[in-house]
Amino acid sequence: MSRSRRVDPAPFEAGVLDLAHDGRGVARIDGKTTFIADALPGEWVRASRVSRRRSHDDAVLVEVLEGAPDRVEPHCPHFGTCGGCSLQHLEPGAQRKAKDAILHENLQRLGHVAAERRWPPISGPAWGYRRRARLGARKVDKKGRVLVGFRERRAPLVADMDSCPVLAGDIGALIPALSRLIGELSIARRVPQIEVAVGDDRRALVFRVMDPLSPADSILLDRFGSEHDVDVWIQPGGLETLQPLREGTPWPGFRLADFDLEFSFLPTDFVQVNAAINQQAVSRAVELLEVKPGDRVLDLFCGLGNFSLALARRGAQVCGVEGDAGLVERARANAVRNGLEASFHVANLFEDCRNASWAQGPYDSLLLDPPRAGAEASIHLVAALRPARVVYVSCHPGTLARDAGILVNEFGYRFSGAGIMDMFPHTAHMESIALFERDGQA
Template identity: 50%
Template structure:
């Protein structure tokens, strides 16, 4: 195996160190900016190579001891070896670089980064499950870092909700006792404020004995148990009979109920902080009419409704829109309505798209909102708040808002929705 000594000069979008060896980029897992390292080439590609650290000769001042002993094997986290302040700085640098390179824009001011508790924050996710016959045991976890086809052999997770994170090994052991242990490919988890739920996907019907073991596990550990024999529509509770998943947005006295496979923001603490910043940037007034696109369950729509004359939320998934409307009624909000629409198709003739809106909220998936920006915002819209889970699509769309629609990029900043990962969540304010 070929070894080299080199210096790390940058970080990739997924948190690997970048070096240059013989004028070719080399991505080094686990390396940090400025470190002098000895590396071993693992895989060659046409435009870059991949390498692993053999020795850290000069460590970065930002290097810390990873809290989780599974860190180097599990793909769930990529930055536990970097101190939290440096993680935030790296993410802000990624956002700034994307704005300048892709959007050809720069915010007039940078918002202070939003952070919250860096451990036990993850309330939503999916475990892969695999029965390994040679070991006669079940593995439950995320994928391996170096071999994505394999499930990482973990016993606990430091970033998952504390009601579940320390119990991953116990969950694996329990599944290993089931008759259907070879027929359960995944377990999804979802945590509300008071209930943590597990959804067991099973490819064959479960025996009464297996169901009893699942119920016993739920009762012992205080977890709601759901079964999923087919598609999303087949998800149903096993125990208790009617579990309730919900979370509150306390500042606006709103509570949203959801189903275990619904999209919700992964980080509950950061969601509260993100809502507060969104309200600060949106500056909702009693006479405002607000359009909230990619609204999901109404995470932004319902709190905004507490402060404005009227708000409409638009979302592509029927089930989420139904539950958003139910949440509005449950919270006594009558100045809010919802529409179902595929926002990656041209909707410029939809009734909500032809109305006059004072302010616009965008919270798109990774693909961004460029299709929407072909016909919105209208001339009367004076303020846009854009919440992004991908800096590249935000930068592209910022360029559209500034150069096509005549907005200023007033401010922007990162939100650490996924600590210890290279994921960059951000928020930006545009004004006419």
């Protein structure tokens, strides 16, 4: 295990060579890798070390001596303190270029594969895009108020914020009002977080409450919801305790216009954070799979049916599989809502599922949309099912590279193409999409 060593904070100068996967600049000092927060490739900077380890040092930027041409002034005054964004100082087009380079470098270095085509990035709005978020809340006596926001970049504290330009639905402008609201509650110290869920027509806020609300607290929350046109939800325990403050409150929802689909979801459900990118991602996945009416498609990690129902709308016979029973229930309901037929199953996709009834096939194509851990266990279904096409939607380039290596080097698939989708502008998070084709397929 790498251990932190005594740190000399004296400023040093360095040239920045590259951008790391987490958005920090990479320098080499006396042959040792040093990661410098907020530094960009091509810059000459003054920095200060904050930790030393055997493999690398960590440092923070003190001064930019020679700036990169792609450096821009951060849009948000909280950048650098708030941990929600790490790349606002880099021009958005350059952010995408850097992420594209990181994706393909990971594919070659970790998976020992290279895509035949490097697709142009899929991009959308750079601001006001984040429809799902988890904000911390903490009463700080020294400041005389409740702080509401993302965690600080270098400490597990709630950042002192009064706005957030990446939150969708103008939720970022409500941060001061949320601070005042929680400060007025009798349980102000027992509200540790607020989840944000923005649909196409509704805005929901889920208050995590560790103690019961008093009648006066409920009145304050209800008044806040009315005044700011948001739906207030309460979560006193696990996800099963989620409830709207007002009985009968509609769930948020979103549309996929290209497929004439409407989805409804609980405010705590997983949905893709960026609505504009999700629209493009679904259309691209369906296009890459080249589905025809009657084609049999297996959709693993299907969630609410985001991809499944679009494929069904194109006439495919779709089987969706997901580990979260609640999401499967909502996927089935969304199929009924849209007048579509699709089968959905609950299964732990991080285990060997080759003996499951739904895994017997046959399937013409397969879609994977796993979490950060990737699809290493589920990928072995490909060897048994041999679908002609596999589309892999990834949120972590390292696990995509690992799984791409299995598909190409072990199972003999062609790696036809890959590209990034800029789901999280101004952050180092990276979403990508890749296509694998069975040898001999057009």
